[in-house]
Amino acid sequence: MNDMVSKDVWVFVEQRDGKAAEVSLELLCKGRKLADTLGGELKAVVIAANALELAERTFHYGADEALVVAHPSLAHFRTMPYSRVLTELVREAQPRIVLFGATVIGRDIAPRIASATGSGLTADCTDLQIADVNYLKQEHHRLLLQIRPAFGGNIIATIITPDTRVQMATVREGVMELFPLQTPKPSRIQQIPFEPLPLDELVEIIERHREESRVNLKGANIIVSGGYGMGSAENFRLIHELAHVLGGEVAGSRAAVDAGFLPRERQVGQTGTTVRPKLYIACGISGAIQHRAGMQESNKIVAINSDPDAPIFEIAHYGVFGDAIEVIPKLIEVYKQRLK
């Protein structure tokens, strides 16, 4: 690989209502490490009405430079103008890596840009690494290993794109650690001119409704989580009670959400939120791969389950073999006695 090939890492900084998405900041932190490994620069691509203001934040998370596209018509995400701008930028600069959050926005726009630029793209990565790879007897220097669950979470696949200049990936929210720099990087902004085009107006937003989720599973220190094994929405109140006593958040498995025990925004797992609290208490959760993918990084895991063969015990630090409906009230009682 010659020196003409870019070693830069780009992160698309997604914004909603003018606020940077947390996953984009997580990706800047990861992108910083990848850029250091490659010996390139980390660039944040910010497209918004208030892009200049958003760009300043990116230097706190490791960006060397922000590519800023600011225009009033770009206040809200729209596929056509956003993908057009990014496609032109990627075509021109041919960065080595471009990262997006695996959000509704990221999963809408990334494939379109990959298609237009002929780049490789891997969806929903849970880990990214740089390594030399021997693929089909050919040495490839410093490729991006794009690691993702596949096949309903039953396999972990490592994907590479050895033959494309640009390697693109969408990355799940919450899997990369967020650590702001103590001293931000010096601000360096490159403003990109934007000219609205009639094609941008093929799809227009006529109504929009969004609210910031009040549920903060990602930031919780303690999570009490219930599964289908809780049996009913009524029994699920025990989960709320335990969470309340411990000062934790309530969560659940997909099966519990599907059964209507709790709202989808509280789902932990591959198709829900990825969490890494200090303490995760899994009650009546069997521990299917889909669920474990979203919580196995928790510092300490307590599993309460009446099935001794439940897979959740395999990753638990403490296993309570018993019916959660009987165990939880006892646990609450004992906790109150000891710590109040």
Add this chain to the structure above:
Amino acid sequence: MLSSLVLVKQVPDTANISGKVMNDDGTVNRAKLPAVFNAEDRVALELALRLRDRYGGKVTAITMGPPRASDVLRECLYMGADEVCLITDRKFAGADTLATSYVLGRAVRKLGTFDFILGGRQAIDGDTAQVGPQTAEKLGLPQVTYAEEIRDVSDGYATIKRKIDGGYEVLRARLPVLVTVIGEAAVPRPYSAKRVMQYKNARTLIELEKLADDNSLLYSDRLVHEAKAKNLFIQTFTMDDVDVEPERCGIKGSPTKVHKIESVVLAGGDHARIEPTKEGLGKLIDALARDHLFG
């Protein structure tokens, strides 16, 4: 009158993995998984049929896959599709989303012009959600992903409600447009018994040739002729039928390569066993408190 094209896929049923398909080492035996109609694609077909119910027109369903993917096309006919087409060729095998959308884009062009191109948001075998937007890009069409509802169509515009992170938005999209739909968008209609009777013998050329191979009294030319006369012939496109550059198809045209696959195996981890008694739970609380996990 609206013409809609629906992209459907046959997928291994990864959602219902039972003990029967597990290998002894705890990995999944993929060959044993039944092949099913990707659920969100079925919802997309339902939306297309509703558009036809309301505005008139035609619904065409296509799939790219191995010859046995004709199963899902018959299911499309049972639900109400007017026309179906199988896109199959060994040279298309191993395609990633980019190579798939390239061939799909070419096949769509070959089939004509459409007001709507619909598909599920994603297929459960890969969960990438990439083929929809990439096909839209290949066709130069605008896209609406994560659609929940197609509210109405008038004067060449569709009003579509879609999910966004933390809420929804309503879009006004100029036709033609490519739309990917989420599972909540509709409950697909059941098969019509009449249509099942009518189309259960619909066959592709490959299937008719195999039938002729297996029975010396049958001749494939004649079978094809008969199937066509009864409107039971499922159109097939191979590489020669769609205007493609071979190096952009299949494995060759796929930039993403699988470097490594690890089956998720349940590791026998150690955990402290806690008795479900007050005494046992007291020890648990003490241990957690020692690790400063509370407060």
